[in-house]
Amino acid sequence: MGDRVSARYEIETAFKLSEAVEAMAGEQSTGTFARVPGETDELREAHAARVERITQTGEGRRPALPGAKVPPAAATRPVYRRAEVELSWPLANMGPSLPNLLATVAGNLFELAQFSALRLLDIQLPPAFASAYAGPQFGVDGTRRLAGVAFGPLIGTIIKPSVGLSPEATAEAVSRLAEGGIDFIKDDELQADGPHNPLELRVEKVMRVLNDHAERTGKKIMYAFNITGGIDQMLQRHDQVRRAGGTCIMVSLNGIGLAGLDHLRRYSQLPIHGHRNGWGLFSRSPDIGMSYRAYQKLWRLAGADHMHVNGLRNKFCEDDDSVVESARTCLTPMFTPPDKDCIVMPVFSSGQTARQVPDTYKALGSTDLIYCCGGGVVAHPGGVAAGVASLRQAWEAALEGRALDEAARDNAELAQALDAFR
């Protein structure tokens, strides 16, 4: 493909497949609904999107989404064909720019009347994108170094209740978690710089606890402060976190946008924890939206170091196969050497306890991940320390290939966890 951008889609249309896909290629490049003056053959040759592949995958009698048009010839009894298609574009059209890439691969095409379903499944970018963007600054190795966790997953948790705690109450919660032996703590995405818990004061109070703890134990627990906000606000808040000795910042990706993350990344001296809240809007419908495979590539290239992937048997509606695929894709290189691989740490969360550990390890074959448990840590009957211990015991068992029940015989905290979290 050389210097071409390519994208894979799942589509559904009542039109002839080749005709519908040509319209899609036209709309997203040189064409419009009518051939206009200046649209020469040379121009089309050099700049039109190319249809690389069309593979029909099914057909039916009912459109998946309303609003799609039907060709006059098929008006009385339309057949809706489902297909996987691949388009490609010359880099010369948009250049190595993520916001402009989005307009090309995920722009007006979602509204095309020919389609009763259209999902972006994947994108492939030429190396020019790897040169133009910073990518993750810390990734797996940098995160491990800053968190002082050389092996195994980072055992993490989220401050709960999500909102309503004062900075002091947050620091008290952090103190209990630190004593309990946690590796990683994050703000909830609902808690950024609200008047009730201003970030500056929270940073001061929390970092006092974590710096004291580090002095006593030699271990600086990583806390992802939610600095989501305006561009200048984020840079300022980054500085507050860094000055106070903090080692991680968190942002709501969909809230700040690709240009926002890219700008923050170029300034940041800390790992960036990428929170995907709002992701359900992209992913819940099987008929419109974007796969996580495509989505996470955009944010990795723009500079996220950690990306949320949900967790096995989570409290949301995502199934396990999808979670596993999301996590695997975060650990799969985006480019080949000498270009950067942009590998990021997947963040597991949502209803996680010791129970899901063996399947998580089995599915991923790696411990390069952050394993966040709310209830699994703080609701453990033995307390926070026991909650953390139960998770470490579960991961040890998984790495040794021992069943949880067996490992629970000589690990009291794990036994308690298995009893408490069913």
Next chain:
Amino acid sequence: MGDRVSARYEIETAFKLSEAVEAMAGEQSTGTFARVPGETDELREAHAARVERITQTGEGRRPALPGAKVPPAAATRPVYRRAEVELSWPLANMGPSLPNLLATVAGNLFELAQFSALRLLDIQLPPAFASAYAGPQFGVDGTRRLAGVAFGPLIGTIIKPSVGLSPEATAEAVSRLAEGGIDFIKDDELQADGPHNPLELRVEKVMRVLNDHAERTGKKIMYAFNITGGIDQMLQRHDQVRRAGGTCIMVSLNGIGLAGLDHLRRYSQLPIHGHRNGWGLFSRSPDIGMSYRAYQKLWRLAGADHMHVNGLRNKFCEDDDSVVESARTCLTPMFTPPDKDCIVMPVFSSGQTARQVPDTYKALGSTDLIYCCGGGVVAHPGGVAAGVASLRQAWEAALEGRALDEAARDNAELAQALDAFR
């Protein structure tokens, strides 16, 4: 509501309505799947989201979206109830911050397993948001002043082919359009700063034409240069446009994000043309996503001056009622005096010709709009000038309450347009 944020949703659930909506309120504020230590009654009283209203609107036997859970009691024969619900939150939780507002009103809730449909229909923001954000800098009046169009709609067009023209060829097209009497020209969203047509050179070539034209005629045609890119790139490109005498910049909203637009707005000395490409991802499904009523408020407050709304009988799949509601909402104040109204100019486009003018005026009752026609201008059999004339004649007729056919009797260009565009 005082200083509360509120949001209206359409939902579908197999759970008891009140139970499902309470779970939604909990997830988006103080709660999680289990009650945690520290979630006191006082904290809930002060920070929990409040369920303001639940109105059942229908019920059925099949879930709209896959993946939703069913309550054990209803497992064999679930009933899916559809409802409109309203939640509210204290401003103290998130403060007047758009990216953090998004995490609250359009965050994790899209993934909640209780729901087989969930769409954000509207948001209401307290005045603190009007103070915290800049809003549109030029809006209707500023755009009219810069474009030299005191009355009636701005008659506009889009450079086509979208991509593939050189800067020189773009300037030639602009020259023809200027001679034809157009008010407004925009780059296509696919054409920003690609290697084949770099923005800097395009600005130079196009503005030479438009400045010359302004010197000769006294009228500076407004050209919306697509400056979409990274934060620093956009500020730089803004300066290039401004230095060259340009009067408008355009951005792909979903590509640059809310933080990106807000930052650009605080810097900009030019009207910002907001392009919503990618909007179909938010709007195509009746079961997941966001209404334009909610969406456009975010971008207006962040600083867009013009917002795309599609057009009547457009080439996409949006129906006319939806287009009209979108346009009307752009012209409806977001706040009451003394707070700013954030009114923006709706931009009509997509398959527009003289034919849709009377219905557009009838539906909107205003000419505070940009009426963009591609084919309706350049594919007019009499040429560009005749295309523009046909549109002005159609608007005059609409304002006078004359039917197009009648007006065509003494307006040759209009007659030709009605003949050509059926």
